[in-house]
Amino acid sequence: MKYVIIGNSAAGVGCIEGIRQVDREGEITVISNEPYHTYSRPLISYLLYGKTDEQKMKYRPDDFYEKNNVNFIYGNVTKIDSTAKTVEYETSILVYDKLLVATGSRAFVPPFAGLDGVAERYTFMSLNDAKALEQAISQDKRVLIVGAGLIGLKCAEGIAARVKSVTVADLADRILPSILDEQGAGIVQRHIESKGIKFKLSANITRFEGNTAILDGGDAIDFDILVLAVGVRPNTALLGGIADIDKGIIVNEKSETSAENIYAAGDCTQTIDASSGKSKIMALLPNAYMQGEIAGLNMAGFTSTLKPRFIPMNAIGFFGLHIITAGGCQLTIDNGQLTINKSDNYRRFFVDNGVLRGYILIGNVEKAGIYTSLIREQIPLVHIDFELLKEKPGLMAFSREDRAKKLTI
Amino acid sequence: MKRVYVNEQWCLGCRLCEYYCAFAGIGGADMARTLKGVKINPRICVEENNGISFAVSCRHCEEPLCVKSCITGALTVNSDGGVIVVDKSRCVGCYTCILSCPYGAVSPSDDGVIQKCELCVKTVSGVPACVQGCPNNAIVFEERCVAL
Ligand SMILES: Cc1cc2nc3c(=O)[nH]c(=O)nc-3n(C[C@H](O)[C@H](O)[C@H](O)COP(=O)(O)OP(=O)(O)OC[C@H]3O[C@@H](n4cnc5c(N)ncnc54)[C@H](O)[C@@H]3O)c2cc1C
Numbered sequence: 001m002k003y004v005i006i007g008n009s010a011a012g013v014g015c016i017e018g019i020r021q022v023d024r025e026g027e028i029t030v031i032s033n034e035p036y037h038t039y040s041r042p043l044i045s046y047l048l049y050g051k052t053d054e055q056k057m058k059y060r061p062d063d064f065y066e067k068n069n070v071n072f073i074y075g076n077v078t079k080i081d082s083t084a085k086t087v088e089y090e091t092s093i094l095v096y097d098k099l100l101v102a103t104g105s106r107a108f109v110p111p112f113a114g115l116d117g118v119a120e121r122y123t124f125m126s127l128n129d130a131k132a133l134e135q136a137i138s139q140d141k142r143v144l145i146v147g148a149g150l151i152g153l154k155c156a157e158g159i160a161a162r163v164k165s166v167t168v169a170d171l172a173d174r175i176l177p178s179i180l181d182e183q184g185a186g187i188v189q190r191h192i193e194s195k196g197i198k199f200k201l202s203a204n205i206t207r208f209e210g211n212t213a214i215l216d217g218g219d220a221i222d223f224d225i226l227v228l229a230v231g232v233r234p235n236t237a238l239l240g241g242i243a244d245i246d247k248g249i250i251v252n253e254k255s256e257t258s259a260e261n262i263y264a265a266g267d268c269t270q271t272i273d274a275s276s277g278k279s280k281i282m283a284l285l286p287n288a289y290m291q292g293e294i295a296g297l298n299m300a301g302f303t304s305t306l307k308p309r310f311i312p313m314n315a316i317g318f319f320g321l322h323i324i325t326a327g328g329c330q331l332t333i334d335n336g337q338l339t340i341n342k343s344d345n346y347r348r349f350f351v352d353n354g355v356l357r358g359y360i361l362i363g364n365v366e367k368a369g370i371y372t373s374l375i376r377e378q379i380p381l382v383h384i385d386f387e388l389l390k391e392k393p394g395l396m397a398f399s400r401e402d403r404a405k406k407l408t409i
Numbered sequence: 410m411k412r413v414y415v416n417e418q419w420c421l422g423c424r425l426c427e428y429y430c431a432f433a434g435i436g437g438a439d440m441a442r443t444l445k446g447v448k449i450n451p452r453i454c455v456e457e458n459n460g461i462s463f464a465v466s467c468r469h470c471e472e473p474l475c476v477k478s479c480i481t482g483a484l485t486v487n488s489d490g491g492v493i494v495v496d497k498s499r500c501v502g503c504y505t506c507i508l509s510c511p512y513g514a515v516s517p518s519d520d521g522v523i524q525k526c527e528l529c530v531k532t533v534s535g536v537p538a539c540v541q542g543c544p545n546n547a548i549v550f551e552e553r554c555v556a557l
Contacts, residue, residue: 286478315508367513407415
């Protein structure tokens, strides 16, 4: 059996580990256009922050490819031929029996007028991006980051101590709009501001004039370095005309695409969100790994009745303030309970039809996984003591029988 | 694989397991002296409410969500036995494991990363310190059939 995996990140690694649980012999080739041993993409901001280094940020040990008998190729795939079952890169081709597309996502760069005139502009998606930004920054540089989402804010945290100033601008009226509600976003924003980072929200950048961003309404922001972190787009082009694509490549619970023998996993895909039942892109590392693993198991012929359940979920921290969210927070039905005290502890729960659909925790995030499991499994809240659980996450809130299942087998 | 299992009906809520766990993490000759006045942060945690109590620590799951979700690769399943271990030098304290663990068995450590039970079986008796210290067999270290 010849397995080919395009992409050498979380989903690709999951696939390798999935295949090798079933098939020790098959030939695995991984091809990536990043010239590195597999590394943890989220750690690029920690690299700039000084909390990790290139060796420690490797996602798997140095002997990973050798131990798993994997052939790694540094190359850029330009075409998949699903009839001939080949993958083309530079001047060579690879033949596959089973193919995984794990091409991830790329930075979305809006067509701002005048962008070409900005000498120092960067995106923040890869180790190469981080290295380039590291070369550019110094204590006398003012940095403008466009995008107050996870990536933009992680970048801000990573470089804050190493530059003169950081300003984060976003079209939205609050930070982290995809995971936080208004109140939670306010708490996190104030915390980040207390570390010296400035925000310009509801800021509509209309054009760049040299190193100045001109906002709708006439305001201007001067900078030396521009980082664009507006959003990401899935890399789906290789399967154009071959498999069904909506926003991302559509995959089922086995990580199969609509094309025979072609699987896809990770940020380039979209699949069912178990918290809402809707098909969407959930571009997060845990999902990428688990989808990749399921793809690998299935590619190697393992038939599992286990149904994977993916949900949007985030654990992220800024300057020591931790945030954990899961499910959806843009729901109308809110059974929230807020406990805001001096130490910035904020919790909110979104309940709908007797099940937990989402939650937000800021500050104290202990045992958050118990809430996550309620969302992932869609456990009816009548079976548990939800009032207790909201106050104090623990297995105490479950019935004695359910607890016995968890702790005695 | 041998794991720590809970006999809820036997738990006195004395929290000695927590102390033994903390002591195993710190080390020293005498537990009472070592832990006197110390705010402990054990990897096993007793839950208590309305006269019910029980201790929760890592289940060392066969399908560990924490390991699969770990964004750095710091959490791994030990190749010689299925124990889930953390390489603290590679952990950055993002807490994705805390987000993922359905038992609430991973917690922040005092040194800014995470901690969890790593089954300290290299004790004299070959039994984890918490189990050894439990006065009432409310936690036991056993091999049980995994019901599939
Ligand atoms: C700064 C930052 C912080 C983040 N923080 C978090 C976080 O805290 N928690 C979290 O869960 N997620 C986080 N993420 C998201 C996380 O990194 C992704 O969800 C995860 O990396 C997805 O893995 P993947 O394998 O699907 O794709 P990717 O990691 O994007 O990897 C895809 C690989 O495929 C390669 N490739 C693409 N096209 C081709 C081609 N044609 N030929 C050859 N190779 C190709 C790419 O170069 C890349 O190496 C963060 C992302 C960034 C950028």
